Every structure is written in structure tokens, then in C-alpha cells.
Amino acid sequence: MSSFYEFFAGGGMARAGLGADWQCLFANDFDPKKAASYAANWGADRLRVGDVAALTTADLPDEADLAWASFPCQDLSLAGIGIGLKGERSGAFWPFWRLIDTLGMEGRAPRLVVLENVCGALSAHDGKDFAAIGSALSGSGYRFGAVVMNAIHFLPQSRPRLFIIGVLNSSPIPHALVARSPDPVWHPPALVEAHSKLPACAQNAWQWWRLPSPPVRTSILADVVEDAPQGVAWHTSAETQKLLDMMNPLNRAKVEAAQKMGGRQVGTIYKRTRADGPNGKRTQRAEIRFDDVAGCLRTPVGGSSRQIIMVIDDLRIRSRLLSPREAARLMGLPDTYALPNNYNDAYHLAGDGLAVPVVRFLAEHLLEPLLAAAQATLKKAA
Template identity: 35%
Template sequence: MSATRTSAAPAPAGIVDGPIAVAEFFAGIGLMAAGLEPLGFHVAWANDIEQAKQDLYVANRPRSAEAFHLGDVRNAQGSDLPAAVELATASFPCIDLSLAGNRKGLAGEQSGMFWEFARVLREMGPARPRVVLLENVHGFATSHGGKDLREALETMGELGYSCDVIAVNARHFVPQSRPRMFVIGIAGDLPKGAHLGVPPISSARPEWVRGVHEANADLRMHHMELPELPDGPADLGAVVQKMAPDDDRWWDAERLERFTASLRPLHVERLQQLRDAGATAWRTAYRRTRDGATTWEIRADGIAGCLRTTGGGSSKQALVEVKRGRARVRWMTALEYARLMGAGDYRTKARTDNQAMFGFGDAVVVDVIGWIGQHYLVPALRPSVS
């Protein structure tokens, strides 16, 4: 069943009728803003607890410096936010929800920051934004058997929001496998293209997302009509930072030998196939611990694995280049991280490269947010534009 359309003043196609004010919780280095601003959104308030992230955020959008509030979200109050905010975004910490994390879920100290976000919305009362965008890992849907997500959806419903759940892998836009789920909440009348009931399967709503809608059909839920996700790039060619063969960032012969010696048979075969092909090719590699021994594993396809916050071990990716049968290896650079996040023109200078890479590993992909903004958020907030 179709929902009621929200009214709005006419505006030229593709241009919002006046800027859409955004409150950006867990703002990180600003890639959420980077995806939204070209569509006519304006960051009116942003918050994060880490100074290094604020430094990068402000360096890339100095006009937003006054809007950025450094500090613990637990100290934020609903009265702190501008009254005109129409969209609130929250990429709250995933560590307690991730399959690689501790699985404490929304009861965990980090992922439990969702409840602080909900508290601030509650304190805003009638001034709370019309639309909310939550972003997290797929583990949010399965945490505690789905109970965590259900509690979050129930809370959003109590705050007046009907919710939709979608899943977008960044590989549809950039050469990085980065699966993420999004919850979009809309208060008031639903826009044109929104429907009640369980959605059909599509590229943004695979079987497991449809299952989320089915399991929570008794809550305030809807689904929005969306186009199919585009095909993404199949290789790293547009991402790799070109550097001379004698650049000291390439690993020396001894380190390269240790790398190849650690490869298990499957990965030795993958490397040999690249050598035999004769063409220039790139692969990413992770360092793993298998049966108590450190080993490197080369990704089978030509895209990067999911970027993570740099902290050693398997969190960092190396780049393997094979050219005319010869292999070279080095760590990926901050610029390559930026390009994999759809932010190739981003100012990556931080106090250290690791700080910049940490910020990218903890961020959203610009192109993904742009797609959601264009096909979902703008139609919800400015239906006459879409």
C-alpha cells in the first residue's frame, strides 16, 4: 500500500529548495558530509570525541569548524542542536556489533552509544529532525539474535519514526568490499515511493534484509522504492598511487622474501597465476595468524577488502603489484585509502599517516552516502525535487 506524499514548494529538478540542515553524530573525518553536501545538505551541527578526526574534518571543510563540537556524545543535550535540523545521521561505533568484535551488542560500551543518540533525539521533542539515517555493520541485524536491532527499531518508533532497512556494499561504487546496513527513519507522512508491508528482494534489500522487515513487521516499518545498485569497478587501477620502482615504500628483497615464504599453497598459486598472465595487476593482502603462525593471504579478486581502523595485525592491507612477471609489495598509502572511500581529493595530511588511515577505516564511503542521499533522503525531504 502506498503512503501519503509530503507537500513541498516546487524546485528545479536536482536542486533542493534551500539547504537541508544536518546534525552529524559520530561525525568522524567528515565523509558523511562529503556525500551529502553536493546534494544541497548543510552540516549545522557535528560531534565526535576524537581530536585527530576533528582535525581532518575541519581541514577539509573549514566552513564547518564552528559547527563541530568535540566531546563525548553523553554530554550532548537536545537543546544544543539547532532547531532547523531536518536530518540526523549516526554512524555509531560498530565494535560491539561486528562479527570480529566482542558481540556485546547495544549493551556494549561503544555500540551502546546508539542509546545516547536516541536520548538526544528524545530531548529535542517536537524539534527533532524529520529524517534519521543510521549506519553500521551487518552484525547489527544479527546481534543477540536480532533483538538489538528490534529494540533500536522500537525506540525509533516511539520517537515517531517509521523505519526502513537497506544494505549497500561499497563495491558497487568503489573497488572495496565494504558491506554496510542503513536504517532510515521518517517522521510524519511518508513520501511518494514509500510503501508499507514487506519489500520485494532487490540489490539493496537481499533476502536477509527482507527477513529483517518480516521479523519486525509489527513495528512502524516501511520501504522506499529504489533503483538497482550500479555495477562497480572490478580492479584497483584507478586507486593505486603510482610510484617509481626504487621508491623506498616498496619492501626490500629480504622483506619480500619473508612475505612470499609465508604464503600458503593457495596463495602461492594466486601469485604465480598473476605472474604467468604477464599483464600489470594489483591485489591486496592481509596478514593473518593461522595455526599459531603468521601468514599473508592474497585476495582472490581485484578489489580491496574492507578497510579497517589501523591497529596492526590484519587491520592493515598491503598492495601486491605484479608487472611483467615481477612482484612488488608495500603497505597501502593514505591516498589509496582515501580513493577507496570515494574521497580521492581529500586532504589526508594528519599528524601521522596512520591517523588519516584510522579515520578512513572508521568512515562511510562518500559514493554510497551520495546514492542514498539522491534516491532516498532528498525525495523524503524535498519530494518536489525528485
């Protein structure tokens, strides 16, 4: 059985994706509400609640095969203010990395490291933040590469995320897991450009990870929608009409087209502030999509980022907030997963989390083969 440390653990979605063949030795999160969800679903025996900067390697038991870190994205997000790795939240990467460095000095360096974040990490500070992460990895004795994986291949949610995978220099990398050049499915132009800006030491440690083609998704948004949702109520007719009135002609036409299709159609809405008219006046608009896919779940800051669904049954139009269970399903969590009772807490947990089947795909096709190769080498040496 492979083992791992789970940093910035949230509700344990990395743990859910890795699966039962992986043993969690240690988990940490700063947020007590998320930690409560982690404990409710996985137990608290391996969980330490608090700032990663307060941890020392004495808190980390044994020797883990993998260190997983979904470090905070707010300062790296394109929707944020762009402080980057110098920010208070995304800057939590550095005390985490000091732990990894110290483990190496103690002869306990994890064979694998996975760093997960938003794709804005590629371009933050013109690529300097990504270069800093690459230099940290190569400087600590890791070869590394990155992939951008979109949950849309697995779930009816558009959610691209960056995964940086490092392998200890002493561990073998099978040739079948490395490509000679970038694969546009997993290595989009933004990643290729970020790679070109890495310093020489990091470029020398770079690997173009090879993954198989993504599976054909078999689910659509309507599959996750609850008929009798818990934790949310349907809007009144007046509230639904207000949403329709907030749409520009293009989005209103989408609703009319969905009505003409007949049957049950499900769309998702985000409210966004847009510049309207020649004077550039900014107006809040409701923007809808009917492509059987939800928009990317976000953390509910100020209310505007809460996703709304609109259900059209022939001429009848209803709307409401996405329910907590629907948000969890869009992250690939099973209905047995215990969610917080508070709406915002549940939505925040999902919006800040990992798409479970994405983690499983990465583990199956890269992490587990890498560890198997390392274990085979150790057996030969013995």
C-alpha cells in the same frame, strides 16, 4: 537547501556524500584526531568535540531535516567480542537517541534519521540489538526500513554496510519509494531475517525501501594505486619473500597465475591467523586477492588489519602497505581532502569512515525525494 546534524562525524564523510546542497548545522565526534581532520576539511565552526552523552538539545541549533549517526560499530562487529548495544562504544547509540527523543518533545524532531553501522548489527544478540533500534525508532514516532549497501557497486572496495532510514510519522512517503517486498539487491537474507524478529510495533512501522539498481562500476583497484606513494615505502625483497612464504598453496597459486597473465597486476593482502594442519595449530597466513577490488578497509588495531598491496610487473613482485591516499581514494574522497600526517591516524580515519558515493546514492534516490515530498505537502497546507 536541506540541513542536517552529523553525529559520530569522523572526518565528515557523510557531509562529503550529502554534498553542497546540504547545510551542516552541527557536527560531533568524540575522537580529537578525527575531529582535527573534520576541522581541517570543513572548518570547526559547527563542530563540537566530546562525548555525545555530554550533549543536550541546547547544543543543537535550529531544526534539522536530517540527523545522521554512524555510531560506533566495534561492539556489533562480527570481528568484535559481541557486547552489542550494551557495550561502551556501540552503546553510544542510546545517548544519541535520547537527544532525538528530546528534540521531538521540543517540536524539533528531524524529519529523517539515518543510522549507519556494520552488517553485524543485524545479528548481534540473535537480532535483539536490531530489534531494540527498531523499537526506539517506532516508539519515537518514526516509520523506518533498512538497506545493505556495498561500496563495491561504486568503488573498488568490498565494503557492505547497513543503513537504517527513519521518516517522521507526520512526513509523507511517496509510494514510488516503497516496495511491497524485499529486493535481494538491497535486502539480503540477513536483513530479511532480522526484520522477522522485530516486535509487532516495529514491524508495523517497517518500510521496504525501494532503490534503483546500482550503477556499473567503472574503476578498478589499479586506478587508485599511486606510482610514487607518500607515507609508505616499498618492502625490501626479503620482506616481500616473507609474505610469499606466509601464503598457503592456494594463495601462492594466485600469485603465480597473476605472473602468467603478464603486464601489471595488483592484489591486496590481509594477514590472518588460521588453523593449519591436523593438530589445529594456528598460524599467521597472508591471504591475497586479484579481483581488481580491495578488501574492506579496517581500523589498524595491532597492525594485522593493515591492508598490503602486491604489485606484479611480469616476473617482478613488489609489496607495501596501502598508502593513506590510496585508502582515502577507496572511500571515494577526492585527492584535495586533507589527511592526517600520521599513517595510523590516516588509515584509521578511512577505515572507520563512510564510502562517499554510497551516501550520495542514498541521498539522491531516497533522502532528497523524501524531503521534497514533505516540502511539497507543507506548501499545499500553506
